[in-house]
Amino acid sequence: MFRAVFLLCEGGTGLEDSRAESSELHTAMASLLRKFRTRSLSKGELAILAFFIAQALDAAFTYWGVALHGRDIEGNPLLASLMFSIGEGPALASAKLAAAGCGMILHLTNVHRIVAVLTAFYVCAALLPWMWVFTSVPH
Known part of the structure; x- marks a missing residue:
């Protein structure tokens, strides 16, 4: 999430990176919830x-x-x-x-x-x- 702010300073819009990180966060949360449900x-x-x-x-x-x-x-x-x-x-x-x-x-x-x-x-x-x-x- 923080890289999007730094990309904006480097000349990028920051939007291209925030979408990828949002997807990664969603995948990580889904994985954690799956582990919690299966008690692993x-x-x-x-x-x-x-x-x-x-x-x-x-x-x-x-x-x-x-x-x-x-x-x-x-x-x-x-x-x-x-x-x-x-x-x-x-x-x-x-x-x-x-x-x-x-x-x-x-x-x-x-x-x-x-x-x-x-x-x-x-x-x-x-x-x-x-x-x-x-x-x-x-x-």
């Missing part, structure tokens, strides 16, 4: 899938926690600051999309163990504390 995902694919699920759950729990308890409940000072600046939804969306993008870069460079470790870290440092907040802190 590799360990790396399972790691990135678990990472994406952890990110989505963290976003949902964070949004829920902030809605119940206010912005001050957020433990990440960078995310809390971003929430005060642009709002909860946009802050969470941008943070989680950035995290997912970084996770995908790690996946595409075949460092799946790091993706798996980051997933475990998110479960321990983000999801479990939110579960504790929801069950222990009165609202």
Whole structure:
């Protein structure tokens, strides 16, 4: 997708490359869905899938926690600051999309163990504390 932008700078229109990449992306997504249905995902694919699920759950729990308890409940000072600046939804969306993008870069460079470790870290440092907040802190 990014090559189309660079082609435009080099004198091309960028359209000729974006159609080919769109087809490649469609083929890659179809292949991944086929693997998921037949349960033949590799360990790396399972790691990135678990990472994406952890990110989505963290976003949902964070949004829920902030809605119940206010912005001050957020433990990440960078995310809390971003929430005060642009709002909860946009802050969470941008943070989680950035995290997912970084996770995908790690996946595409075949460092799946790091993706798996980051997933475990998110479960321990983000999801479990939110579960504790929801069950222990009165609202």
